[in-house]
Amino acid sequence: MSVAELILNVAESILNVAEFILTVTELILSVAKLILRVAESIFGLQSSFYVLQSPFLACRAHSACCRVHFELAELILRLQSPF
16 A cells, blocks of 8 residues: 555545534534424413413414424434434
8 A cells, every 4th residue: 555545544544534424513503403492382382271262372382392303303314314
């Protein structure tokens, strides 16, 4: 193995590690977004329970729940895909 091949292998290894770190970082960000959406959803649901006559708050809480479901499905798909 020549020096050039060795350098190329090291560079490819570094690139693979960087891609892995990026993927893990994206997953962590997705989990953080999901936690935020759950918190927003809980807050929206609490608000709609306090003001039951407000269809706007109920709709907002429902919208937050839908975002949580969508982001959870997206996260599950990301976890199932290979790195």
